[in-house]
Amino acid sequence: MERKVTVNDMMMARDSRASLQRKMTGRYGTPVISFTMNIAGPVKTGAAIKRTFEWGKERLLEELRKGSVGIKEMSCSYAFTGYECMIACDGKGSILKKICESIEEGSPAGRLFDMDVVLPDGTQIRREHERSCIVCGKTGKGCSSRRIHSLNEILEATERLIMEQFLHFDSIKAGKMVVKALNEEVNTTPKPGLVDRNNNGSHSDMDPELFKKSASSLESYFAGCFAVGAEHRRDRAGEVFEVIKELGMEAEKRMFSVTGGVNTHKGAIYTLGIISCAIGRLWEPGRPERDPNAIGKECSRLAERSVSEHFEGLSKKKARTSGDRAYLEYGLKGIRGEAAEGLPSVVLVSLPVLRECMENGYSLNDSAVYALLHLIALGKDTNMYARGGKEKAERASEAVRFLIEKEKYPHLKQIEELDMAFMEKNLSPGGCADLLAATIFLYEWCYSEIA
Numbered sequence: 414m415e416r417k418v419t420v421n422d423m424m425m426a427r428d429s430r431a432s433l434q435r436k437m438t439g440r441y442g443t444p445v446i447s448f449t450m451n452i453a454g455p456v457k458t459g460a461a462i463k464r465t466f467e468w469g470k471e472r473l474l475e476e477l478r479k480g481s482v483g484i485k486e487m488s489c490s491y492a493f494t495g496y497e498c499m500i501a502c503d504g505k506g507s508i509l510k511k512i513c514e515s516i517e518e519g520s521p522a523g524r525l526f527d528m529d530v531v532l533p534d535g536t537q538i539r540r541e542h543e544r545s546c547i548v549c550g551k552t553g554k555g556c557s558s559r560r561i562h563s564l565n566e567i568l569e570a571t572e573r574l575i576m577e578q579f580l581h582f583d584s585i586k587a588g589k590m591v592v593k594a595l596n597e598e599v600n601t602t603p604k605p606g607l608v609d610r611n612n613n614g615s616h617s618d619m620d621p622e623l624f625k626k627s628a629s630s631l632e633s634y635f636a637g638c639f640a641v642g643a644e645h646r647r648d649r650a651g652e653v654f655e656v657i658k659e660l661g662m663e664a665e666k667r668m669f670s671v672t673g674g675v676n677t678h679k680g681a682i683y684t685l686g687i688i689s690c691a692i693g694r695l696w697e698p699g700r701p702e703r704d705p706n707a708i709g710k711e712c713s714r715l716a717e718r719s720v721s722e723h724f725e726g727l728s729k730k731k732a733r734t735s736g737d738r739a740y741l742e743y744g745l746k747g748i749r750g751e752a753a754e755g756l757p758s759v760v761l762v763s764l765p766v767l768r769e770c771m772e773n774g775y776s777l778n779d780s781a782v783y784a785l786l787h788l789i790a791l792g793k794d795t796n797m798y799a800r801g802g803k804e805k806a807e808r809a810s811e812a813v814r815f816l817i818e819k820e821k822y823p824h825l826k827q828i829e830e831l832d833m834a835f836m837e838k839n840l841s842p843g844g845c846a847d848l849l850a851a852t853i854f855l856y857e858w859c860y861s862e863i864a
C-alpha cells in the first residue's frame with residue numbers, strides 16, 4: 414500500500430519546494446518551472462501516477478528542446494508527498510508559461526499536471542486560461558472551493574484520465590509488437606515446410622514479402638483487440654469475444670484483399686487477436702500484465718464458450734474448414750482448442766524453450782527454430798493432417814520428436830534436411846507457425862525491456 418499523507422506532510426513539502434525554487438532562481442537568475450501532480454486525497458503516489466508524471470516530464474523536456482530553451486538545472490523528487498520536478502530554464506517566463514499551458518491542455522492526463530513558472534523575484538506567472546474541473550468540466554475554482562464533488566468522484570475522474578491517456582499508447586504498442594512478432598516468425602529460418610528466408614516451403618502461392626504485406630495490414634486490428642479488451646474488462650468474457658470476432662472477420666477481409674486471396678494469417682488473426690484482447694483485459698495503466706500464465710487463462714475465459722459451442726454443433730455437413738474436418742476425423746481441436754485451453758502448447762512448451770535458448774545466448778532466429786520444433790513434435794497441427802493425411806502427418810511429427818529427443822537443440826543442418834523432407838511430402842505445419850508468432854510476441858511482451 415502507498416503511504417498516506419497528512420496536512421502537515423503537505424505543508425512541509427510545500428515549504429521545501431518553495432525553498433528549492435528560491436535557491437534555483439537565486440543560483441541562475443532565471444525562471445524555474447515547478448512541475449507537480451494534481452492528485453486529490455491522501456495517496457499521492459503509485460505506479461499509474463508515476464507513469465503519468467514521467468510522461469509529463471518527457472513532454473516538458475521535449476517542448477523545451479523544440480523551443481531551444483536551455484536547461485540550467487533539473488531536480489526531481491519522488492517522495493510519498495507527491496512527485497516533483499523543478500527545472501531552471503534559460504528563457505522568458507511568458508514563453509515558458511505558454512509551453513506549460515499547452516502541455517496541461519493538450520492531452521487527457523495534462524489535466525492532472527500543475528506546471529507553474531516561478532520568476533526570479535519569487536512571483537508566479539498567472540495562467541492565461543482558467544482550468545476546468547476534472548469531474549464536471551466547469552471552469553473556475555467553484556467546484557474545489559465549495560467541495561462540490563466527493564473524493565471518490567475526483568479519484569474516479571483521475572483514473573479515467575490516466576486510462577484514456579495510456580490505453581491509446583499501449584494498444585498501439587501492442588499492435589506494433591504483434592506485427593513485429595509475425596515478421597520475426599516468417600524470417601525464422603530454417604522452418605520445416607514453411608515459408609522462410611531459404612525457400613517458400615510447401616507453398617507455391619506465398620513468399621516472405623507477401624507475409625510482411627499481410628502483417629502490416631493487421632496492425633490496427635491487433636491494437637483494436639487490445640483496446641476492446643481494456644475498455645470492456647468488466648464485461649463478460651464471452652460477450653467481449655463476440656466483439657473481437659467481428660473485428661477478426663473484417664481483418665480477414667483486409668488480409669485477403671492485400672494478398673490477392675491467399676491465406677497468410679487467418680490463424681494468427683484468431684490466436685493473436687485473442688491474446689491481444691486478453692492482455693487488454695488484464696491491463697492497468699501503471700502495470701501492463703506480463704505473466705504468460707495469467708494471459709493464457711484470460712484467453713481461455715474469452716474463447717471457452719464459443720469454442721465448445723462450435724465443436725458441439727459441428728457435423729460433416731457443417732464442416733467448412735480443414736480445421737473442422739480435422740476435428741471430425743481425428744478429434745483435433747487446433748488453434749481453437751489451444752485458445753480455449755489457455756494456450757498450453759505455448760505457455761508450457763514453446764515459450765519456455767524460447768526463453769531458455771535466449772538465456773543461453775542463442776540468437777532469436779535459432780531460439781525460434783527450436784521453439785517451433787518443440788511445437789511440431791506435439792503432433793497436434795491440423796494443417797499437417799489436412800495436407801498429408803493422418804499417417805504422413807504423424808510420421809513427420811514423430812521424426813521431429815525423435816530428433817529433439819536425441820538432442821534438444823540439434824544443428825541447423827539437420828533442420829534444413831527436415832525442411833526438404835517436409836517439402837517432398839508437401840507438408841506444412843501452418844498451425845505451429847501461428848503458435849510460434851504467439852510465442853515470440855509473448856516472449857517480447859512478458860520478458861523484454863521494450864514492453
Ligand SMILES: [Zn+2]
Binds near residue numbers: 548550562
Ligand atoms: Zn466540478
